[in-house]
Amino acid sequence: MASGMAVVAAVYLYRATKRRRQRPSLCDRLGGTPGPIPYFGFVPRSSEHFLYGLEILADTYGDTFAIKIMGQESVVLTNYETIKGVLKERPHNFIRAFNKDKLLPIPGMLTAEGEEWKRNRRLAAPALNEHNSAEMVPAMAVVAKRLVRQLRTLDCDGRVVWEPTNWLMLCSLDVLCLTTFGMDFYFLNPDGITVPPGSREIAQSIFHFVEGSIYILDFSAILPSITRNRFPWNLNPIIKKFYASIDRLNKFADDLAVQRRAEWEGRERSDLLSGLLQLDKHDFEGNIVTLFFAGSETTSAALSWCLYYLCLYPDAQARAREEVDILGHDPETNDDLDQLPFVESCILETLRLKSPVPLLVNETTANVSVRGHEVPEGTWIVTLTGKQMRSNAEGGSSFRSAFLLADILFGIRAYK
Structure with a gap:
């Protein structure tokens, strides 16, 4: 080493x-x-x-x-x-x-450049317009109420002690999966609902990917070489789990594409997923995986800071x-x-x-x-x-x- x-x-x-x-x-x-x-x-x-x-x-x-x-x-x-x-x-x-x-x-919007980036953005941007964003609000409300019930389970003598960054990350992932994929993995599960088979593995892969992405970007300006999936750097458990999570999430994206194309055959849709389905297999996988990072960590961090300021003032x-x-x-x-x-x-x-x-x-x-x-x-x-x-x-x-x-x-x- x-x-x-x-x-x-x-x-x-x-x-x-x-x-x-x-x-x-x-x-x-x-x-x-x-x-x-x-x-x-x-x-x-x-x-x-x-x-x-x-x-x-x-x-x-x-x-x-x-x-x-x-x-x-x-x-x-x-x-x-x-x-x-x-x-x-x-x-x-x-x-x-x-x-x-x-x-x-x-691949995907985060890692694409030039004409490739323009194409990815052109297909995804319409899904995030005002009309489509407004249609996501009811699903967000469902998850928000679920978060409230989850926090109530932490009550101890009338007080709730919680770490916003952790719980809001789970909340953000639930919102992302419901609004983008139409699937519920119950990252927040205060009601003890039985989750679908394989959901736990996917959830674990998402966490490993987010953790690994943060770790890699932390080292991007210092020693980018140590983030590679090769010896001896892949002896690092964070790096090892990160690359394994990409393989698992790519498989999830492929299965999702097959399922959604069958369900939506002959119907016009303007949501984010239908826009991304117009990309080739490799770009579609990359954008789905990217969404887990870009759509969860940043959102939970912003909400955590907002709660901090409301407590401070x-x-x-x-x-x-x-x-x-x-x-x-x-x-x-x-x-x-x-x-x-x-x-x-x-x-x-x-x-x-x-x-x-x-x-x-x-x-x-x-x-x-x-x-x-x-x-x-x-x-x-x-x-x-x-x-x-x-x-x-x-x-x-x-x-x-x-x-x-x-x-x-x-x-x-x-x-x-």
């Missing part, structure tokens, strides 16, 4: 030295720092260290600066207009950095409760949700302060211009979207529960 790490470090050192000889320093043109470690620059210990370290450096060097990250020439951005320009060009002059190394060995919690009490019943339809603008404002404010994706790392595929400076091909462009959303121009870093309420009442609602 030690010799393997030494080889990986040597390869990175060689790459860093080679780049240094071939390219002029971006720090001289954009400002910034080469980093604390010669040749390597900034070496993050974890994804959290990577994010917070760059945010602290942005406070020192401004909204555009250069730095070496693991020997990789990089430009870090926090300016809104500059970030917007990069994201707009992404299918053309930028690719996601983790896609270059194929860290997630699955009791006045906001009281106002949210009052709004639901005025509704008079548990929300079950999209029209019901429209009557809860303050609750929606709290959720949007949470997303502003605690973005599920606080940074994006793209790599240039051609020479590009950033703030009037030429940036060569092969440079990482790190956009700190989370920090930008907490800027004074966007509302600052404090939770302001009614900050977006006017937009909801007079902007978004009027647009609807």
Whole structure:
């Protein structure tokens, strides 16, 4: 294991030295720092260290600066207009950095680039329009009530102690399976319902895939090689279970496709699954597997932070409760949700302060211009979207529960 790490470090050192000889320093043109470690620059210990370290450096060097990250020439951005320009060009002059190394060995919208990405998005996007999203609300309400019953089983002397991140992950997976696949695996099962055969195995595979995806993306900027499904890295139980889960979930996707095509023969449908069924077998499998990660972990994290803020600000919690009490019943339809603008404002404010994706790392595929400076091909462009959303121009870093309420009442609602 030690010799393997030494080889990986040597390869990175060689790459860093080679780049240094071939390219002029971006720090001289954009400002910034080469980093604390010669040749390597900034070496993050974890994804959290990577994010917070760059945010602290942005406070020192401004909204555009250069730095070496693991020997990789990089430009870090926090300016809104500059970030917007990069994201707009992404299918053309930028690719996601983790896609270059194929860290997630699955096809689909998350890992596709260029024309392939456009095709995947074109088929999936209509299923998430306002009309189809509204039709998902009753199923979401079923799962929400199930969560309430589940939490009541934890009652001890009138108190419920629970970990939102864990239970909300199960809740998100139930919503995903019901709304997208029309199947219920009862990840939340307060009523002791007998689950269908094979459901437990699929549920376990989903958890292993989500856990492995988080682990792999954590190491994407540090040592991507150790996430591969080869010796000695696959001795790591997280890596081993991750790749085994992909095989199991691909089989689930194939069975689902056969079942749904038989059920829907001759009928027109506009939901997400029917759109994805137009893809070839490999892309369909990849998108189904991707949904388990993209549709569960981020949602549960956002909801957990929202609950945290409502606990931290009791006045906001009281106002949210009052709004639901005025509704008079548990929300079950999209029209019901429209009557809860303050609750929606709290959720949007949470997303502003605690973005599920606080940074994006793209790599240039051609020479590009950033703030009037030429940036060569092969440079990482790190956009700190989370920090930008907490800027004074966007509302600052404090939770302001009614900050977006006017937009909801007079902007978004009027647009609807």
